[in-house]
Amino acid sequence: MRRVIVRRSPVHGKGVFAMQALAAGERVLEYKGEITSWRNAVRRHQREGVEGHTFFLVCRTAA
Numbered sequence: 268m269r270r271v272i273v274r275r276s277p278v279h280g281k282g283v284f285a286m287q288a289l290a291a292g293e294r295v296l297e298y299k300g301e302i303t304s305w306r307n308a309v310r311r312h313q314r315e316g317v318e319g320h321t322f323f324l325v326c327r328t329a330a
Contacts, residue, residue, distance in 0.1 A: 271295060 269286050276282030289295060303311075 271283050272286055273283055274313055276284075282297070285295065
């Protein structure tokens, strides 16, 4: 069974949804894009973003 699916989201056009229960701390996807601060991401979106098209990801690492 697939772990995630991409489908229409009531929030922003498309979203990624879990197809089964996830364990706390379980890795679902690996992000390989640019890493920046939240502040810079918000500024960039205000300057360059397309309405209804956002990708704000929070990265948490094991302590």
